[in-house]
Amino acid sequence: MNDRQEQWQAAEQLALVLTEGGLQRMSARTLAMFLFTDQETVTMGDIADRLGVSAGSVSGAVKSLLSVGLIERLPAPGSRREHYRMRDDAWATLFTSQNTVIQIMLQAARKGIAATAPGDPAHQRLIQMHDFYQFMLGEIPALLDRWQQQRLPRPD
Structure with a gap:
């Protein structure tokens, strides 16, 4: 072979x-x-x-x-x-706001929150979903900065 x-x-x-x-x-x-x-x-x-x-x-x-x-x-x-x-930057992009799946999840959570009443268990779950993705997007820039700083050129 x-x-x-x-x-x-x-x-x-x-x-x-x-x-x-x-x-x-x-x-x-x-x-x-x-x-x-x-x-x-x-x-x-x-x-x-x-x-x-x-x-x-x-x-x-x-x-x-x-x-x-x-x-x-x-x-x-x-x-x-x-x-x-x-x-x-494929692997870093996978976890950023450029990932359309993350944006779709945030948008879906926002629509679900708007369609449900406060106090409704679904409303609370949707808020958690939204807050999780917002938190992740907020944390990712610092994580990616650390990633870039620790990367060393690798020999071929």
Whole structure:
């Protein structure tokens, strides 16, 4: 087995672990592909070809990874296809306000709070949900600053 085959085998193993951890199978395989690719950017067609699946099945996975901030869409002048890459700050972004899932959770909590009466147990649970996400978003900048300060360049 050559080095590329070993890498893709490792990518598929990682995808299995991510799936066991709760990530949807196609999202896990797509994330593993982004982690292991040597290409600067990829299209949905590239992902589908690499994974041996239909482009349609990749669409939801890409949307999911975009929504949590792990990948980003890039302009590709002269190309009719959208190009994507893993964000340089992917893991930090996963926990910031740029993560649309966190924003959706906050918005849902706000709407739920507005729709329920004070004293209602649902109202209290929704306040806790909202306060938790607000607290996390408030704490994350300091945590990310510490992360950046402790990071040391690693040799290749």
